[in-house]
Amino acid sequence: LAGKVLGVPVVAHVRGDQKGSPMMHSFFKLPNHFIAVSRWVSESIGRIGVPADKRTYIYDGIELDKLDLHADGAAFRRQYGIPEKTFVVGLVGLLIPWKGQRLFLEAAQQLLPKMPDAVFAIVGGTPDECAYFEAELRQRAEQPEVRGRVVFTGHVSGMASVYNGLDIVLSASTSPEPLGTVVIEAMTMARPLIAPNHGGAVEMVEHEKTGLLFTAGDAIDLAGTILRVYRDPELGRRLGQGARAHALAVFAVSEHVRQVQGVYEHLLGRSQGKAT
Numbered sequence: 001l002a003g004k005v006l007g008v009p010v011v012a013h014v015r016g017d018q019k020g021s022p023m024m025h026s027f028f029k030l031p032n033h034f035i036a037v038s039r040w041v042s043e044s045i046g047r048i049g050v051p052a053d054k055r056t057y058i059y060d061g062i063e064l065d066k067l068d069l070h071a072d073g074a075a076f077r078r079q080y081g082i083p084e085k086t087f088v089v090g091l092v093g094l095l096i097p098w099k100g101q102r103l104f105l106e107a108a109q110q111l112l113p114k115m116p117d118a119v120f121a122i123v124g125g126t127p128d129e130c131a132y133f134e135a136e137l138r139q140r141a142e143q144p145e146v147r148g149r150v151v152f153t154g155h156v157s158g159m160a161s162v163y164n165g166l167d168i169v170l171s172a173s174t175s176p177e178p179l180g181t182v183v184i185e186a187m188t189m190a191r192p193l194i195a196p197n198h199g200g201a202v203e204m205v206e207h208e209k210t211g212l213l214f215t216a217g218d219a220i221d222l223a224g225t226i227l228r229v230y231r232d233p234e235l236g237r238r239l240g241q242g243a244r245a246h247a248l249a250v251f252a253v254s255e256h257v258r259q260v261q262g263v264y265e266h267l268l269g270r271s272q273g274k275a276t
Contacts, residue, residue, distance in 0.1 A: 011264065014041055033267055035260065037179045038200035056263055059204075060179055061256030064248065067188050073164030080151050082119055082165070089226055090121040090166035092159075092182045093173070095134045099124075100172025100196075105137065106219035107226060109145050115230055118149065123162055125155030163189040167236065168229050171195040174217050180204065184251050187211070187243035192229050192236035194222070204250075210243040 012031040034055040036042035042057040074084060082088060089108075093099040101122055108120040126134040134152075141150035156162050163169060169186035171177070176199025183204050186193045195201035196216035205211035212228070215221040229236045249255075 011035060011267065013037075014045055033263065035263060039203050040176065040200050041178045056259075058256060058259045058263070059251055060181070060184065061253035062181075062184050062188055062247070062251045063253055064188055064251075067163075067185060068160045069189060069244075071158070071160035071164045073161055073166070076156075076161045076165030080121070080153055082121070082151060085117070087115060087118045087167050087230060088121055088165065089118060089168045089170060090123050090162070091170045091172055092123045092162070092186075093171070094124045094130075095122070095126040095137065096130050097133055098173060098175040100174050101133075101137050102140075103172050103174060103217065103219050103222060104170065105140050105146065105150065107223040108150065109143075110219065110223040111226060111230075112146060112149055114227060118230070119151055120146075120149060121151045121153060121166065123153045123156055159185060160189060163191050166191060168192050168194060168226060170222075170226075171201060172222065173199070175199075176216075177201065183211075184247060187247040188251065190240040190244035192239045193243055194225050194229070206242075206246070209239070210246045211239055 010031045011033045012035070014034050014036045032054070034042070034045060034050060036045065036055060036057040037060060039057045042055050045055060046052065076082075077084060077086070077088070091099075091101060091104045093101075095101060104120065104122065111118065122137065138152065141147070141152070153162075163186055169182070169189075169191045171180055171183050171186075171194070173180075173196060176196075179200040180195070183193065183195055183201055187204070187210060193205060193211035195205050195211060195213055197207075197213040198216045202213065205213055207213045212225050214225040229239075
């Protein structure tokens, strides 16, 4: 608002779907331009009346040098008692219902007879208000079909070693995510990635080239997609290589800064043109 008073364009950065109150929607009439974190988010604010010429989407940038491609994945496995030769599928994300841990366990139950050497890792901390949800997941993990094959890590720092300790990195959110940091980081680390076919993941993952997409919320399709990578190591290797090449080109901080700077330069130039 101060920018408008001073005659300088105001740019709002938008990170999520916009389904809020009418008061929140009225806010979207104020800025001169919006930078959304993904095309999906940009389209969501379009649905509440922000015209196409007032919005741009620019993906987040990742500090690629902070993700060590050669981090010791074996150390992660040792910490949680996972044998070296075990095939590990990891769902990374906070333990909250919409992140898909229930779906993950449903898929694991289907897969264990076909993947006898596999472990399914639930990686992430639990917010205080979701303690009940973690208790539910742990109870499910004690069922005879999956007992001893599910690992809960809790909050983990040093994510590079986690990614390198996983044979498949999974995002399974049942509600669309605006972008998904886990997806970007896993791609940067050249890991075989599986993600749901909604939200920002559809923009980041090119099916069969930089990862695999499954039908969101469908445990049967998720299980089948995991099984494909398990049975075809070359597919996983190829997907990981494609993912890293894409991530380096699209998600570097320098590319993010370049695009944001371009938006501001365009707006400032247009504003100055009107002033003259």
